[in-house]
Amino acid sequence: MERLFRSLKSEWIPATGYLTAQEAQRDISHYLMHRYNWIRPHQFNGGLPPAVAEEKLNSLSGMG
Secondary structure (H helix, E strand, C coil), X not given: CHHHHHHHHHHCCCCCCCCCHHHXXXXXXXXXXXXXXXXXXXXXXXXXXXXXXXXXXHHHHCCC
């Protein structure tokens, strides 16, 4: 979890912050649900994003 927040702060949140809570919620949700889960490679998963690695495991195990 700490690594997730470190990545969020260093890669995504602007240094000047957000003007509104709604803007922050929309932008951070996009980062978490799209970029972090589906695009950003993770060393632990052999360079695959978490959602892609999970899909691969589910297809191999027959659970997906």
